[in-house]
């Protein structure tokens with residue numbers, strides 16, 4: 213299933229010109245700088261920005277083309293914005309039930325108890341929404357949008373009004389919602405950590421045009437990815453969680469490509485892990501007397517000179533996943549690094565993306 217979108221729009225200092233086909237499975241992030249047109253694009257998809265000559269097709273449904281213009285409520289889109297827009301005089305339950313009760317019975321696919329459970333709201337159902345934290349309120353907004361059983365969820369920077377602790381708290385719920393609800397999500401974000409954590413693919417927008425659409429994995433494997441602006445190059449690894457050892461650590465991934473992590477998730481659960489390239493060192497032999505637990509046999513795929521002081525070395529792990537390491541050009545020369553060389557990656561720190 214895809215969203216096909218063609219639209220152009222001119223404002224005083226701003227020109228939007230879009231012609232894209234966006235796959236709709238899972239989470240698509242719309243990533244770009246402030247003023248690049250992210251919200252405008254979302255509004256065109258929702259039918260809130262009525263541009264002449266735009267064409268919007270959701271799968272084989274025509275939402276806008278020529279004289280056809282389907283209004284927002286008939287597009288069956290769930291919307292969540294930066295600031296919550298809950299009904300202040302109602303409880304959590306009242307807010308969740310609001311859209312649900314207005315959805316025709318035949319179209320209801322998601323129901324209140326399961327959505328409340330998914331978003332950790334079951335214990336809060338009786339609470340008035342003005343007695344909730346910012347993060348809890350945003351979870352209610354997500355639940356309310358889901359309970360109209362939408363065909364598509366549009367999230368416009370849903371976490372950006374929250375403080376760091378609330379963002380961290382809500383991310384696992386968002387991830388779970390994306391995984392369990394099977395509703396495709398388009399999420400506007402300018403936070404690389406959100407995108408790395410939640411997205412399956414990224415559409416990069418700049419000055420009113422989509423520069424490219426690529427899978428998260430593809431974007432993380434190129435050294436010039438705009439997602440690296442904050443933390444430098446980052447690897448995204450995936451694996452199944454193993455049982456806890458006597459030190460409280462658990463293996464993630466296949467035995468030959470295993471990283472040790474702390475986690476309370478169940479055995480067998482697939483988890484994403486983020487590793488910053490600057491936290492990965494390379495060694496020609498397996499070091500013996502070293503505190504670093506995570507030592508992996510890898511093979512160099514490519515070496516890219518980033519600047520005077522840094523080389524990015526992309527390595528294949530034994531399971532085929534790509535692990536990036538940042539080293540100095542001096543180290544690269546000293547170790548004789550070249551594509552095809554087998555060596556060891558020492559991973560100083562990993563972050564589980566729950």
Ligand SMILES: Nc1ncnc2c1ncn2[C@@H]1O[C@H](COP(=O)(O)OP(=O)(O)OP(=O)(O)O)[C@@H](O)[C@H]1O
Pocket residue numbers: 223224225226244245246247248249250251252253402
């Ligand atoms: N109602 C409006 N009238 C005129 N210009 C507008 C209007 N809304 C947005 N703009 C302009 O259109 C351009 C794109 O705005 P848009 O809100 O889509 O960007 P954005 O990428 O979502 O930005 P941000 O990340 O800051 O929210 C900007 O130059 C903005 O100033």
